[in-house]
Amino acid sequence: MLRxxxxxxxxxxxxRSRSSRTFVRVSDWLxxxxxxxxxxxxxSELRKSRGAFFTPPEIADFxxxxxxxxxxxxxxxxxxxxSVFLASAARQLKKMGAQxxxxxxxxxxxxxxxxxxxxxxxxxxxxxxxxHLVKSDFFDLPxxxxxxxxxxxxxxxxxxxxxxxxxxFKGSARAKGLAAALSQGVRxxxxxxxxxxxxxxxxxxxxxxxxxxxxxxxELLTVGYAEPxxxxxxxxxxxxxxxxxxxxxxxxxxxxxxLLVAEGQGPCDGFLxxxxxxxxxxxxxxxxxxxxxxxxxxxxxSDLALSSEHRTLIKRAHSAMARLDEYGTPELxxxxxxxAFFTISELxxxxxxxxxxxxxxxxxxxTRHLKGTAFSRADWEELRLAxxxxxxxxxxxxxxxxxxxxxxxxxxxxxxxxxYKCSIRNPWWKPPVAPVPDLYFTYMSHxxxxxxxxxxxxxLLNSMHGIRLKPGLKRDARAALPLLALNSATMVGAxxxxxxxxxxxxxxxxxxxxxxxxxAPDQLRKAWAVVQDRQAEFDDKLRGKxxxxxxxxxxxxxxxxxxxxxSEDVEALQDAAAFMRVRRTRKTExxxx
Ligand SMILES: C[S@@+](CC[C@H](N)C(=O)[O-])C[C@H]1O[C@@H](n2cnc3c(N)ncnc32)[C@H](O)[C@@H]1O
Numbered sequence: 001m002l003r004x005x006x007x008x009x010x011x012x013x014x015x016r017s018r019s020s021r022t023f024v025r026v027s028d029w030l031x032x033x034x035x036x037x038x039x040x041x042x043x044s045e046l047r048k049s050r051g052a053f054f055t056p057p058e059i060a061d062f063x064x065x066x067x068x069x070x071x072x073x074x075x076x077x078x079x080x081x082x083s084v085f086l087a088s089a090a091r092q093l094k095k096m097g098a099q100x101x102x103x104x105x106x107x108x109x110x111x112x113x114x115x116x117x118x119x120x121x122x123x124x125x126x127x128x129x130x131x132h133l134v135k136s137d138f139f140d141l142p143x144x145x146x147x148x149x150x151x152x153x154x155x156x157x158x159x160x161x162x163x164x165x166x167x168x169f170k171g172s173a174r175a176k177g178l179a180a181a182l183s184q185g186v187r188x189x190x191x192x193x194x195x196x197x198x199x200x201x202x203x204x205x206x207x208x209x210x211x212x213x214x215x216x217x218x219e220l221l222t223v224g225y226a227e228p229x230x231x232x233x234x235x236x237x238x239x240x241x242x243x244x245x246x247x248x249x250x251x252x253x254x255x256x257x258x259l260l261v262a263e264g265q266g267p268c269d270g271f272l273x274x275x276x277x278x279x280x281x282x283x284x285x286x287x288x289x290x291x292x293x294x295x296x297x298x299x300x301x302s303d304l305a306l307s308s309e310h311r312t313l314i315k316r317a318h319s320a321m322a323r324l325d326e327y328g329t330p331e332l333x334x335x336x337x338x339x340a341f342f343t344i345s346e347l348x349x350x351x352x353x354x355x356x357x358x359x360x361x362x363x364x365x366x367t368r369h370l371k372g373t374a375f376s377r378a379d380w381e382e383l384r385l386a387x388x389x390x391x392x393x394x395x396x397x398x399x400x401x402x403x404x405x406x407x408x409x410x411x412x413x414x415x416x417x418x419x420y421k422c423s424i425r426n427p428w429w430k431p432p433v434a435p436v437p438d439l440y441f442t443y444m445s446h447x448x449x450x451x452x453x454x455x456x457x458x459x460l461l462n463s464m465h466g467i468r469l470k471p472g473l474k475r476d477a478r479a480a481l482p483l484l485a486l487n488s489a490t491m492v493g494a495x496x497x498x499x500x501x502x503x504x505x506x507x508x509x510x511x512x513x514x515x516x517x518x519x520a521p522d523q524l525r526k527a528w529a530v531v532q533d534r535q536a537e538f539d540d541k542l543r544g545k546x547x548x549x550x551x552x553x554x555x556x557x558x559x560x561x562x563x564x565x566x567s568e569d570v571e572a573l574q575d576a577a578a579f580m581r582v583r584r585t586r587k588t589e590x591x592x593x
Contacts, residue, residue, distance in 0.1 A: 050113060051162025051194055055084050055215055058279040059259065060158075062243075063213035064088035066261055067156035071098040073106065076151060077159040078138045078202050080109030083120035083131065085158045090129040104130030108151045112137050139176035139197070143204040153207045160215035161198035163255065166225075169194040177201075186232045191225040193217070199229065199260075203236060211263045212237070218244070218256035221301035222499060230301060238264030241272040241290060243282070244305050246583070256583070270294040273304050302496040305583060310576045313569055314496075317489040318517040320563055325514035326521075327477050328469040330441055332510060333462040334392065336431040337421030339365050341411050343389035343461070352403035359391040360433050361458040367442045367450075372539040373482035374453035375440065392459065394433055433459050437466025438478045443508045447547070447581065448491045449498070449516070451482040465510055473521060480528035483538055484519050486547070487554045488573040493517040495580035504585035519558055527558045 047053075068075055068089050075089040090103040098106065103124070109131050111117050117133045124131055134141065134150065144153045169177070169192070177197035181188045186200045195216060203212055220226050221242075233240050243259035272290035276282055291308040295301040303311050324330065336342035343365055344354070363375060364383055384390045399405050408429045411417065422428040436459050440452040443465050451467070460466050469477050493516055498508040508516070519527060531538070531554070538550050555574060559565045565573070 049164065049168060051079075051164040052081055052113070052116070053160070053163065054081055055160045056279050057084055057088070058282055059215060060084045060088040061091075062279075062282040062285075063158050063215070063259060063261065064092045067158045067211045067213040068092040068096065069155065069211070071096040071102070073155040074108070074152060075106060075156045075158060076108040076110070076154045076202075076205055078110050078141075078157060078205070079159055079162055079198060080111050080120055080133070081113075081116050081160075083109055083123055085160070086120065086131050087123055087127065087129065089156070089158060090124060090127065090131075100128040101130070104132065107131035108134065108154070110134045110136055110138050110141060110151075137173075137176065139173075139180045139201060143201075145204070151205065154205045154210055155207055156211045156213065157202040157205055158213045159202075161195040161202075163217055164194040166191045166193055180204075184232075186228050188228055189225050193219075193225070196220075196226060196229050200232065203262075209264055211261065213259070213261045215257050216260050218258050218305075220258060220260070221304055223300075224499075227298065230295070231298075233260075233262060234295075235267045237262035237266045238268055239272075240268055241274065242293075242304060243274045243276060245276060245278060247278045271304075273308070275305075275307065300496065302580075306576055306579065310572060313572055314489070314492055314576060317559070317563070317565065317573060318493060320520070321489060321517040321523070322520040323514065324467070324516040324518050327473050327481065327518070328438065328467040330443075330465040330467050330510040330513040331434065331437070333460040333464050333466060334362075334432055334434040335421055335462050336392070337419040337428075338411075338416045339389075339461060341414070341416045342393045342431050344391040344393055345387045345389050346384050346391075347387050348407075349391055352407045353401065354391075354393075354404050354407065355401060356391075358393065358395040358401070358404055360394045361390060361456070362392045363440060363454070363456065363458045363460050363464070364388045364390055365461050365463050367444075367463060370440065370442065370450070370452050371543045373451075373486075373535070373542065374455055374479075374539075375458070376455045377457065380456040380458055390458070392431065392433060392461075393429065395430055397427065397430070434461075434466055435459070435468060438469040438474065439467040439481060441465040441467055441508075441513055443510075443513060444501075445494075445506045445508075446504070446585065448486075448577075449494050449506065449508055449513070451485050453478055453482050465508075465513055476521070476525055476528055479535075480524050480532070481518060483531060483535060483550075484524055484527050484554060484558055485516075486551050487519070487558050488551060488570070488577040489559060490516065490518055491551070491577040492573060492580060495577065495584065500584045506584060519562075523558065523562050526562045527554075530557050530561070 064085060071093055073093065077083065077085045080086055086107050086109050089107060093103055093106060094100060109117065109120055112135065114135055117135055120131065120133055132151070142148045142150065144151065177194060178188050178192065180201040181197040184200045184204055188196055199214055199216065202214070206212060220229060240260070240262045245257065271293045273293045274285060274290040276285065293304055293308065295304065303314065343362065344359065349359065361380060369383060369388065380390060395404055399408065411429065416422060417428040436457055437454055440454055440460060441464055442450045494506060494508065497512045497515060498506045501507050541547070541550050555570050559570045559573065560567065
């Protein structure tokens with residue numbers, strides 16, 4: 001919810017921590033533990049390879065209560081594991097008037113793991129229930145539309161599809177999954193994880209008004225490979241609803257999940273999004289709680305994690321701003337094939353007596369040395385004297401100098417020329433040099449991506465993107481953008497456009513960076529007139545790790561004074577950026593003020 005009339009507080013706390021003014025602890029962020037029930041022949045490695053993460057019963061009960069509509073409902077779990085969902089469905093059927101013995105006829109569970117099916121039978125029997133349990137690869141199971149159907153049309157399909165990433169979801173398993181999805185009209189890429197085709201194949205078992213209720217990884221909303229799934233959901237179903245959690249629900253899987261429920265024949269215009277703190281809160285949900293959402297026709301749905309008020313506010317801010325590529329297109333840095341060989345320090349240069357005409361100055365690999373908003377010639381000199389790798393080998397043929405020949409021969413001895421990128425260029429020892437950019441863009445970020453003025457004349461490697469500014473915009477933008485991009489509207493834009501990697505790193509490809517919302521040229525000019533004399537002060541704060549003070553001040557000047565947002569809206573934008581960041585990194589933001 002947007003706050004109204006509350007006293008200003010530091011903007012970077014998680015919303016739940018506001019009342020106590022303490023920061024969220026990681027341990028607090030982690031939600032309930034999924035149950036792991038290893039039999040003697042099972043192990044965590046084996047379970048991981050089958051994508052076997054078991055669902056907390058509150059979630060299974062919640063989904064079964066929605067999906068099972070009457071005492072005669074046929075319900076299937078396509079990857080049932082130890083049948084937490086079938087047990088929930090059985091209880092639901094009983095509540096609606098079915099006899100416990102009816103469940104053997106109404107319920108179907110499929111799994112490729114025999115011991116899980118045995119455990120299912122015992123679990124269900126312990127409550128007087130039964131089910132038709134099928135040992136099969138779900139992708140081998142014919143759909144009810146096929147002549148060799150074994151399970152019949154279903155009123156509901158419920159479950160938690162296996163989550164095996166594409167690196168492990170390979171060979172015939174992946175081929176069968178992709179073929180099953182394709183026969184439902186969904187073309188998935190080779191980068192697909194196993195849950196995606198399971199979801200699509202499941203829908204092929206539903207009666208026309210049937211209900212699908214699944215636990216999905218939250219990356220359903222964000223990753224590129226799930227784009228066909230997002231499109232399909234809107235086309236295939238008449239109604240799609242999502243439940244988003246603020247807390248992690250599957251500790252062992254370390255993945256955020258969303259609950260997806262869908263029914264009827266599509267298409268649908270929008271979604272309903274219900275946001276809860278954790279699984280325990282599901283039982284308290286009210287029918288009127290969900291908020292409508294109209295996700296972008298293409299692209300990611302990352303911002304669905306935010307409340308609709310936040311989304312509306314963010315849309316308003318972003319539509320008043322410019323895209324980064326209005327200033328210049330983000331470009332890839334140079335790829336050498338072996339940075340350890342091709343990037344050279346001053347000592348190495350001297351040792352081999354390599355003339356500087358065979359070298360290009362570069363901003364050294366990595367971004368750790370870039371603390372402020374600019375990288376000057378003096379900064380480069382300082383790194384050169386500190387023996388950092390400030391040179392890129394770029395010899396002018398023919399090779400004559402002895403030292404240079406020796407350096408390259410040593411590279412050959414160490415098989416540098418056999419690395420793929422080296423082997424495909426001629427000569428292998430002359431890597432490409434990226435054009436010297438006006439701005440560097442740090443695209444792998446823990447906190448947020450940064451722009452850095454390049455006043456050094458140095459080129460860059462692929463640890464950053466480069467931006468060459470359009471001629472008319474160069475003067476102001478080169479100096480001003482790096483500081484003025486440190487605002488909460490830009491930061492929340494990065495969170496929704498980029499993609500979270502392992503360890504919570506936010507990565508932005510050039511195409512994603514291109515659409516990053518940044519201050520529009522007139523906003524930039526006005527705000528820069530106010531802040532430019534204070535640049536050294538801001539830089540000191542950034543170098544002193546007080547970035548949040550800088551963001552607060554830039555928010556006040558840019559978002560409030562120049563763009564006209566009220567204080568409460570500015571705080572809400574700060575909250576939204578902090579919420580997305582904490583959700584991504586699962587880390588407290590300790591700040592000491
Ligand atoms: C995420 S677990 C879910 C288990 C259970 N539904 C629950 O939520 O507790 C996924 C299950 O899918 C099974 N599985 C994996 N790939 C499968 C496939 N291709 N066909 C059928 N079952 C599969 C695994 O053995 C595992 O029991």
